[in-house]
Amino acid sequence: MAKFKNHILVCGGTGCRASESEAIAVNLKRSIDENNLENDVQVVRTGCFGFCEKGPVVKMVPDNTFYVHVTPDDAEDLVLEHLIKGRKVERLLYVDPETKEHVSDSKHMDFYKKQIRIALRNCGFINPENIDEYIARDGYSALGTILDEMTPEESIKVVKDSGLRGRGGGGFPTGLKWEITLQSESEQKYVVCNADEGDPGAFMDRSILEGDPHSVLEAMAICGYCIGADTGLIYIRAEYPLAIKRLKIAIDQARDYGLLGKDIFGAGFNFDVEIRYGAGAFVCGEETALIHSMEGLRGEPTVKPPFPSVSGYKGKPTNVNNVETFANIPAIFLKGADWFRKIGTEKSPGTKVFALAGKVNNVGLIEVPMGTTLREVIFDIGGGIKGGKKFKAVQTGGPSGGCLTENHLDLPIDYDSLIASGSMMGSGGMIVMDEDDCMVSVAKFYLDFTVEESCGKCTPCRVGNKRLYELLEKITLGKGDEGDLTRLRNLANVIKDTALCGLGQTSPNPVLSTMDNFPEEYEAHVKESKCPAGQCRALMQYVINPKLCTGCTLCARVCPVDAISGDKKMPHFIDTSICIKCGACMDKCKFGAISIQ
Amino acid sequence: MAKVKIPENKVQELKDLCAKFNNEPGELINVLHGAQGMFGYLPAEIQEIVAEEMNVSVAHVYGVVTFYSFFSMLPKGKHPISICMGTACYVRGAEKVLDEFKRHLDVKVGETTPDGKFSLSCLRCVGACGLAPVVTIGERVYGRVSPEDVKGILGEY
Numbered sequence: 001m002a003k004f005k006n007h008i009l010v011c012g013g014t015g016c017r018a019s020e021s022e023a024i025a026v027n028l029k030r031s032i033d034e035n036n037l038e039n040d041v042q043v044v045r046t047g048c049f050g051f052c053e054k055g056p057v058v059k060m061v062p063d064n065t066f067y068v069h070v071t072p073d074d075a076e077d078l079v080l081e082h083l084i085k086g087r088k089v090e091r092l093l094y095v096d097p098e099t100k101e102h103v104s105d106s107k108h109m110d111f112y113k114k115q116i117r118i119a120l121r122n123c124g125f126i127n128p129e130n131i132d133e134y135i136a137r138d139g140y141s142a143l144g145t146i147l148d149e150m151t152p153e154e155s156i157k158v159v160k161d162s163g164l165r166g167r168g169g170g171g172f173p174t175g176l177k178w179e180i181t182l183q184s185e186s187e188q189k190y191v192v193c194n195a196d197e198g199d200p201g202a203f204m205d206r207s208i209l210e211g212d213p214h215s216v217l218e219a220m221a222i223c224g225y226c227i228g229a230d231t232g233l234i235y236i237r238a239e240y241p242l243a244i245k246r247l248k249i250a251i252d253q254a255r256d257y258g259l260l261g262k263d264i265f266g267a268g269f270n271f272d273v274e275i276r277y278g279a280g281a282f283v284c285g286e287e288t289a290l291i292h293s294m295e296g297l298r299g300e301p302t303v304k305p306p307f308p309s310v311s312g313y314k315g316k317p318t319n320v321n322n323v324e325t326f327a328n329i330p331a332i333f334l335k336g337a338d339w340f341r342k343i344g345t346e347k348s349p350g351t352k353v354f355a356l357a358g359k360v361n362n363v364g365l366i367e368v369p370m371g372t373t374l375r376e377v378i379f380d381i382g383g384g385i386k387g388g389k390k391f392k393a394v395q396t397g398g399p400s401g402g403c404l405t406e407n408h409l410d411l412p413i414d415y416d417s418l419i420a421s422g423s424m425m426g427s428g429g430m431i432v433m434d435e436d437d438c439m440v441s442v443a444k445f446y447l448d449f450t451v452e453e454s455c456g457k458c459t460p461c462r463v464g465n466k467r468l469y470e471l472l473e474k475i476t477l478g479k480g481d482e483g484d485l486t487r488l489r490n491l492a493n494v495i496k497d498t499a500l501c502g503l504g505q506t507s508p509n510p511v512l513s514t515m516d517n518f519p520e521e522y523e524a525h526v527k528e529s530k531c532p533a534g535q536c537r538a539l540m541q542y543v544i545n546p547k548l549c550t551g552c553t554l555c556a557r558v559c560p561v562d563a564i565s566g567d568k569k570m571p572h573f574i575d576t577s578i579c580i581k582c583g584a585c586m587d588k589c590k591f592g593a594i595s596i597q
Numbered sequence: 598m599a600k601v602k603i604p605e606n607k608v609q610e611l612k613d614l615c616a617k618f619n620n621e622p623g624e625l626i627n628v629l630h631g632a633q634g635m636f637g638y639l640p641a642e643i644q645e646i647v648a649e650e651m652n653v654s655v656a657h658v659y660g661v662v663t664f665y666s667f668f669s670m671l672p673k674g675k676h677p678i679s680i681c682m683g684t685a686c687y688v689r690g691a692e693k694v695l696d697e698f699k700r701h702l703d704v705k706v707g708e709t710t711p712d713g714k715f716s717l718s719c720l721r722c723v724g725a726c727g728l729a730p731v732v733t734i735g736e737r738v739y740g741r742v743s744p745e746d747v748k749g750i751l752g753e754y
Contacts, residue, residue, distance in 0.1 A: 018723070018740060201684035279630065
């Protein structure tokens, strides 16, 4: 990056590209050319910066000015004002929500202050489509050192000493997994990278692959050397076209540089990587199901043991790790196991990437040391709840996880503390909910997902979850009775105990955790036929308070089914037999005259 | 199963695709990805050809096609509409947006309008959670969609 005086980093992650960041980059380039700056300034499309809420994001280097909510029309101003006149474009600077002051350097934003980036170390800094930029940040030097100076056993010891645990959710010690695969005797072994990120609301693996694909390739080669494998397979969702494109470019470049292929670094070590595509089945995140899918079969899980490290892809020993786990590996070798152990908690060293989303002010991708509390994540980094509403729950672990409440806010996050409180780490989705979210509906939402994604092989999951869903449906329609609550809990426990794989065994978690943490909400639904959050449509009615209604007619105009009638300047009335309960009238009413009963 | 007649040259293209993967049963999913790319969907006739070429039973191919949500046995509309039903979009009101699309188009999820113009489906997380709720029509992504926006969005097509 030495040649140019200035670099303009434009976020090229999926989120920012969806709001036209590509057009921003094109306009920037045009404006740079028009002003004859093409030899001084370079436009770089990077991976995700993480601050998706404020996207599209543009960062000026070397002065680190961080512009937010940039549009393609702003490109010219960035060049004319910032680059040529040296004046910051104030309207595009981040405004601190508390002090209302402009903050131009991301270092001083609350969103970034508490983060430590290991897995995301290069995301938003380098051009993921240029291997030289990865190498300039010590890329592939860990692989070089290991091949030159270390035996597989010594290398595995570093991973074991670091205490790194599987970031896909299970938390199994990575070094131990590698050791078991090394000890399985076979002429052919495989390294598999699990990039089948199916958890709705989670996008950390995709962001790593889009922003720093080489870190994963380097780690897979290291793993191959450690366990004695010459082939790596990346199993990725077909729904991630940008990540696939960047991976392919990265693999080609690594081959050109001799960092993949035969006799890498002249050390006599061969390793190459192929891509395999998923086809949209959540259960394929489970490692045995994933392996079957790579073999061209239905992605149904099988009973463990045998574990893949003994008998996996094509019956050969296979080491399966998730994207984020791999992304940590090169950093551990570069900086040492002791350095890694000093971050995070004793039993869960290092950091974890979370996709923070839902009703929180700063939606985005964050990486924090293990042991950070939920309160720090949601209120300090996340900036609190949207619209000043009250925090109600945070869901971690996706469809296998659970909902945690206000009482858990000071809980330090690690694998064990989350499980002890009835949820789990999962892959890192973190969805924040406010007072308007009905917990019974949330449980139903997750069950709907599980029912659809159940592979159908074992009865508890295929039939049991369907029955659970039906019970929840009955309750949200106001037709449930108290016996249903007992039935719900009994059935959930049976599924937990008897389902074949991780998907089925954890599928009742959203139901059990909401029943434990919000019992009053379930009771209100069955005893009083009321939804306290006002979300269950069958249980609510929109009414206009005639004392507050001014007859402005706005609600009648916005109603999509013409259910509202009334004369101008006279109180209006909602015909509940026509009303579809869309809530548009209540959103529009300026006088607070419409409420839910 | 109803037969869909596909032209002879397309049949050859499909056979070539299978050959490209050495007719190896382990490559079935890759072949199906390619076939869906060629035809837009995977009707019975295509599955039969693939089964014969790769020397596996039609039941096996059908089992794989129906297992994965990415594969479809029905043609999509000219403008396929997908509503993101990831958790982040759900808690920010994706369901109301979906209801509005259903009402305007008068189709259910998974169906295509009688004129073949729009098809409606749900997908799990586009990963643009900062823009929730998200709707995609073809390649175009619409962020922060509210039920009131739906009529205007459909009007663009």
